[in-house]
Amino acid sequence: MLEGFKKFILRGNVVDLAVGLVIGAAFAGITTALVEKVINPFIAGLVGQPSFDNVLAFQFGLFGDKATIQFGALLTAIVNFILVAAAIYFLVVAPMNKIAEKRAAKEAAEAPAEAAPTAEEQLLAEIRDLLASQQNK
The missing domain is CATH 1.20.5 (Single alpha-helices involved in coiled-coils or other helix-helix interfaces)
Known part of the structure; x- marks a missing residue:
């Protein structure tokens, strides 16, 4: 275990x-x-x-103490989330994507192109194909 x-x-x-x-x-x-x-x-x-904490804020309570309801606090949290997401995207994600694209382009440029088969390799492939076709008969 x-x-x-x-x-x-x-x-x-x-x-x-x-x-x-x-x-x-x-x-x-x-x-x-x-x-x-x-x-x-x-x-x-x-x-x-x-902050928008006090936007659309009101007090509510039927008995005794009143509770403050702040819809603006939700709006502040949403705006902060959007700002954090934008900061992460524009300061981290977008630059990292650019770096990855440049690296991929550089690796593609440096990768050796596949060489065309030599005459010997072509001849061997033809022999292989002929032998395979004779075995299938």
Whole structure:
């Protein structure tokens, strides 16, 4: 049973997933800082506040204390998600795709073209085909 567990843990995709999770967690700090410290203050400079938390907010309560319902908080979360997704796409995904395209083009250019068969190879192929056709008769 332990041998099976060892094989499972040491499989490449499990290790890759673990590494991806650690890198993703570290990268979350970068994207959070980008949104909270760069993009949101920029939006605040343009519009006056970086959050929509108080937009469409109202108090509700039938008995005693009233609860504040903030639809703007949902709007703020949606806008932050879009900003994080855009930051990741334009600062990570798009450049990495460009690098991958350049690498693939370079590898394709460097790959040796398949050489045409030599006269000897053509002759051997003809002999093989003739022998195969004679065996089928």
